[in-house]
Amino acid sequence: MTKTGNRSSSAVEDYLERIQELIETKGYARVVDIAGSLGISQASVTNMVKRLDAEGFVRHEKYRGLVLTEEGESIAKAIGKRHRILTDFLNLLGVASAEVERDVEGMEHHLSADSLEAIESLCRELSSNPELLLRIKRSERESK
Amino acid sequence: MTKTGNRSSSAVEDYLERIQELIETKGYARVVDIAGSLGISQASVTNMVKRLDAEGFVRHEKYRGLVLTEEGESIAKAIGKRHRILTDFLNLLGVASAEVERDVEGMEHHLSADSLEAIESLCRELSSNPELLLRIKRSERESK
DNA sequence: TAAATAAATTAGCCAAGGCTAATTTTCATG
């Protein structure tokens, strides 16, 4: 039985998400890579990595990189999915991309599965309904 | 010229929002009321109130209550509006109310004005388009 | 108006997550 209810902090989620991205894009995620990618100090990353390791989210081989455990990966995947759905959503609405990034990064840790799914369905509908999107964007412009 | 760019922390926003609600509903917001309403200790509230006062968001009269300054009120109003828009949005999508509350409280501090406006417009469209809402809800049920 | 109660404050603590500076460990290369 996989432990499930264990809510992780935003910070933990951010780290796991980023670690996975790094592994996907560069093939590895060392302390120094994570620090660079998150824009924080190596020392801070070392600390957090200790914690992630202790809590069973990653396995760490010095100078070699991190590997996500099954549990770590499942969290990373979930948060990655949230990220994609929310990005999609705001993009569909025509929000400027710099803002999309910031907003999504802020929001992604605070959505229940239900809300996520609802937004996902909404995106499906919006995607297949360009006129609707046009109306929404028009209505935005007007209300400004 | 009103100072505008000064981003406040989530905690500050939460306090101001709650203070305004209390003033609206009970007519006053004392330390003890805020503590009760936010579910935290009076001591913590005293601390934060000192800060809010020092930063010019509230004026405090002991045993009498807090008053929002112009700046405090404008922040409170803005965050209140975010709260309403997001609540609306998730309600429209049919998310269960307990979750709506939690999600909104988490998200409301992380949305740019642009995203907010886009979601607002979207809500307008959704409200006037019950079939669309039905389709979305159906599609949710199916994807479960 | 004095005593009881309620509100507020103070002092001292904690955890999360950041930071810098200094040090250690490993890697890569001449």
Next chain:
DNA sequence: CATGAAAATTAGCCTTGGCTAATTTATTTA
């Protein structure tokens, strides 16, 4: 294979925003 560079870690510090327990201050009420 020695050494310089890169990566990692350690030590010690900071801020935010919580907490409890003890104390003070104001308000209410008998």
